[in-house]
Amino acid sequence: MAPSGALPILRPMLATPGPLPGAGEEDAWAFEAKWDGARCIVNAPGDGTLGLVTRAGNDATATYPELASLGERLRGRPAVLDGEVVVLDSEGRPDFGLLQRRMGVTNRRRAAGLAGECPVHLVLFDVLHLDGRPLLEHPYEERRALLSGLGLGDGPHWSVPAHVRGHAAQTWEATLRGGFEGVVAKRLTSRYVPGVRSSEWRKTKHLVTLDVVVGGWTEGRGGLAGLPGAVLAGLDGPAGLRYVGSVGSGLSGRERRELARYLEVVRRDTSPFANPVDVPGAHWAEPRLVAEVTFSGWTSADRLRQPTWHRLRPDLTRLD
Template sequence: MLAVPAPAPDDRTGAGWAFEVKWDGVRCVVGTTGDGTVRLSARAGTDTTARYPELAPLGARLRGRDADLDGEVVVLDESGRPDFGLLQRRMGVGDPRRAAALARTWPVRLVLFDIMRLDGRSLLRVPYEERRGLLTGLGLGDGPHWSVPSHLAGRGGQAWQTTLDHGYEGVVAKRLSSPYTPGVRSPDWRKTRHLVTLDVVLGGWSEGRGGLGGLPGSVLVGVPEETGLRYAGAVGSGLSGDERRELARYFSVLARDTSPFAGPVDVAAPHWAEPRLVAEITFSGWTASGLVRQSVWHRLRPDLTRLD
C-alpha cells in the first residue's frame, strides 16, 4: 500500500488519523511460514533476503507464526537518523560474503509498521488500528536489527514537530479505519516531507543538455565555513527558463578559471564563477558526504551578496 503526497491532518482535523515517522529507506515485505526462516521482498517483488543477512534472526522470533509484515529498511547514521546515502551501499549486493562484510560496517534496521496476514488469515480488510494492535501483539519488541515504533493517534501537530526536531524526513498519516490495499496509492495514507530552507553561495555551474545547451543545467552551490566555501551540491530542479538565462548573464560577468570551493567538486566539466551571488534553496536533508539531498531552487537573493 502506498501513500499520496498531501498535507498531513493537524490537531484540529486529525482525530481519525494515526501519525508515523516517514523513514528515509526502502520498503520491505517480510514473509514467514513459521519455520524460522524469512523471505524479504522489495516493493517490486524482488527477493532481497540475501542483501540483509543481519535480519535472518527475525525468523526465530516469528517461529510458529505465519505472517506477512510491511516495513522499511534503513541505515542509521551516528546520530541515529536514517541516511539513504549509507543505505545505497547495501542495496543491490546479493553476494553472501560481500553482504555479510557490509552488514558489519553499515548494518540495516528494519522498521515494521503494518501486518497483512497472520496465521493463515488475511488482514487486508481489517482496519489499520486493529492491524497495528496485532503487529504489536507479536512481541517483536526492539530487536538487534528491527523495531516496531509506536504511532501517535490524533496528534498530528505533535508528530510533525517531533519528527522535525529529530531530523526525520517527514510524517505519514494513516486513517485509523483504513483497510490495506496492496499496490494502490491511497488517500487513506498521506505522506508529507519536511523541507529545509537554506541560503547558499553560487560558485559555478554545469551546462544543460539539449535545449539547455549554453545555459546552466544546474548551479554549483556552497556554504561558507572557517576553512572556506564548502561545496554543498548541484541544484537544477526548480529553475525556470528565464532564471537560467538570467544566471547565464551573471555568470558571464563573474567567470573565473579556478574553483572557489575549498574542497573537491565531483562534477564533469564545471564552469567556475566568483562567489558573489546568493540563492535560496529547499532540500530534505544532508548526505553522509555533506551534500544537500533532493534540492530545489527557490530564488536568487539580490539583497545578499555573501553569507560571511
C-alpha cells in the same frame, strides 16, 4: 490467489504527498515518523525462514543477512509484514547515504561483510497476512494492534516504533527534532490496498530553507544545452567556501536563461571552493550570487539531500 498454506505476493501500499490533517480531523488519523530508507515486504512462512522483497519487486533476502533471525522469531506465526530498511547514524537517525552502501548487493560474502561494517535496521509498521488469515480489509488500527501483539519488541536488527493517534503538530515537532524525513499520516479506518498510492495515507516531508552561494554550474542536456542544468552550491566556512552539492530541481526555463547571463559575467577559470567538487564538466563562477534553496537534510558526505531551487536572492548578492 496464493496456494493453500502459501503466503500471498503483495506490493506495498503508498502514501500521497500532502499536508497533515488539520485540528478538526486529526483524531481520525494516526501519525508515524517517515523513515528515509528502502521499503520492503517481509515474508515469514513460519518455518524459521525469511524473505524480503523490495518495492520494485526484487528479492533482497541475501542483501540484508542480519535480518534472517526475524524469521526464527516468527516461527509458527506465518506472516506478511510491511516495513522499511534503514541504516542509523551514530545519533540513531536514518541516513540514506549509508544505506546506499548496502542496497543491491547480491553477493552473499560481500553482503555479510557489509552487515558487520554498516548494519541495517528494519522498521516494521504493518501486518498484511497472519496465521493464514488475510488482513487487507481490516482497518489500520486493528492491523497495528495485531502487529504489536506479535511481541517482536526491539530485536537485534528490527523494531516496531510507536504510532500516535491525533496530535499531528506534536508529532511534526518531534520528528523534526529527531532528524526524521517527515511524517506519514494514516487514516485509522484505512484498508491496505497493495500497490496503490492512496489518499488514505498522506506523507509530509520536513524541508529546510537555506541561502547558498553559487560557485559554478553544469550544463543541461537536450533542450537545456548551453544553459545551467544545475548550479554548484556552497556555504562559507573557516577554510573558505565549502561545496555542499548541486541544485537543478525547481529551476524554470526563465530562471535558467537569467542565470546563464549572470554566470557569464562572473565566470572564472578555477574553482572557488575550498574542498574538492566531484562533478564532471563543471564551469566555475566568482562566488557573488546567492540563492535560496530547500532541502530535506544532510547526507553523510555533508551534501544537501534532495535540494530544490527556490529563488535567486539579488538582495544578498556579494560585492566583495
